[in-house]
Amino acid sequence: MTNVADIWVYLAASPLFGLxxxxxxxxxxxxxxxxxxxxxxxxxxxxxxxxxxxVLTLFDIDYETYFEGAQFIHFLLGPAxxxxxxxxxxxxxxxxxxxxxxxxxxSFGLVAAGLSAFWIAQSLGASIETMLSLVPKSVTAPVAMxxxxxxxxxxxxxxxxxxxxxxxxxxxxxWVFKLMRLKDDRxxxxxxxVSAHGLGTAKAFQLSDQMGAFSGLAMAxxxxxxxxILPWLMSAL
Amino acid sequence: MSDSTxxxxxxxxxxxxxxxxxxxxxxxxxxVRVLNWPIPGPVIGMFLLFISLLFRSSWAKxxxxxxxxxxxxxxxxxxxxxxGVMMHLTRVGEQWLxxxxxxxxxxxxxxxxxAVVMLLVMRLNARIAxxxxxx
Numbered sequence: 001m002t003n004v005a006d007i008w009v010y011l012a013a014s015p016l017f018g019l020x021x022x023x024x025x026x027x028x029x030x031x032x033x034x035x036x037x038x039x040x041x042x043x044x045x046x047x048x049x050x051x052x053x054x055v056l057t058l059f060d061i062d063y064e065t066y067f068e069g070a071q072f073i074h075f076l077l078g079p080a081x082x083x084x085x086x087x088x089x090x091x092x093x094x095x096x097x098x099x100x101x102x103x104x105x106x107s108f109g110l111v112a113a114g115l116s117a118f119w120i121a122q123s124l125g126a127s128i129e130t131m132l133s134l135v136p137k138s139v140t141a142p143v144a145m146x147x148x149x150x151x152x153x154x155x156x157x158x159x160x161x162x163x164x165x166x167x168x169x170x171x172x173x174x175w176v177f178k179l180m181r182l183k184d185d186r187x188x189x190x191x192x193x194v195s196a197h198g199l200g201t202a203k204a205f206q207l208s209d210q211m212g213a214f215s216g217l218a219m220a221x222x223x224x225x226x227x228x229i230l231p232w233l234m235s236a237l
Numbered sequence: 238m239s240d241s242t243x244x245x246x247x248x249x250x251x252x253x254x255x256x257x258x259x260x261x262x263x264x265x266x267x268x269v270r271v272l273n274w275p276i277p278g279p280v281i282g283m284f285l286l287f288i289s290l291l292f293r294s295s296w297a298k299x300x301x302x303x304x305x306x307x308x309x310x311x312x313x314x315x316x317x318x319x320x321g322v323m324m325h326l327t328r329v330g331e332q333w334l335x336x337x338x339x340x341x342x343x344x345x346x347x348x349x350x351x352a353v354v355m356l357l358v359m360r361l362n363a364r365i366a367x368x369x370x371x372x
Binding site: 018022023025026044045046048049052053056057063066067070071073074076077078079080081082083084085086087088089090092098100101102104105106108109110112113114116117118120121124125126127130134137138140141142143146147150154156157159160161162163164165166167168169170172173176177180182184187188190191192194195196198199201202203205212218220223224227231 | 254255258259261262265274275276277278279280282283284286287290291297300301304305307308309310311312313314315316317318319320321322323324325328329332334335336338339340341342343344345346347348349350351352354355356358359362
């Protein structure tokens, strides 16, 4: 009979472990989120990330081992980004009328996010690496990581900042819009896509299809704009 | 439509959707590598798919429903990258105030700035369009 320890050694090293852990915890987190009427503080991504880190630390499993399984989920970010073309297509008419405001607003939002993060971190004594890793954090993960890596930041640190920003954006958006007395779903969607990339978009789709489509558009557009202007901005800082 | 037909259609369209998305992503990745662009392949793939849909509207309708099902899980796909923060726990522990304040405040700033600029330019845009109509 195989020893329990042997089974554990197999499990902890198997890609299946990271994969199943992620799927199970995300669904539990979603159930909790639904149970408490989508309370912003119970964001399912935040809950499952914390729980997974807890389990990995408890059993002394490193991130690389976990990622061997989790990469299959991570990979789906690619096709999901491509899929945003479809809701975009559904709102092509509004898009045609509003492309100029969207491009201008996305550029301003992107630069405001990067510069304010940099200056706040600087004034509170963060290291230069941390500061530069913060600049592209509102952009979707693969773009932000590429920009950080080439401009003095740390790619994996930026990835974590990107996800935390997305969670924060999804948590704060409804509250901020209420304070601003903002009614227009198109404007809300653009603000969420620029500020909180795919996680903002996921939240926006929950609120309305139109908001989701605009958020997806803003996210894709700001990825383009970011790739063009952030490297230049970061070398000037 | 009977249940079995709709099941079969859903199964078929999901496989079709994932093939479509991966194919466009692949084209995007190839373009990015050939032209040595700093933009990720999936973003190029998304724009190419959008343009293709504009040219073939009849084809686009069938993808709407399966894509909605797929995009429902968008936030799940960010979980593995989020767990990556555990590699930087020492750094985050040492600079938690700077990092925390920077992330929270800049996200707030970004939401407000984007929304305000969008509203202003939309208003300006509408006024210009209005003037053009009067001319």
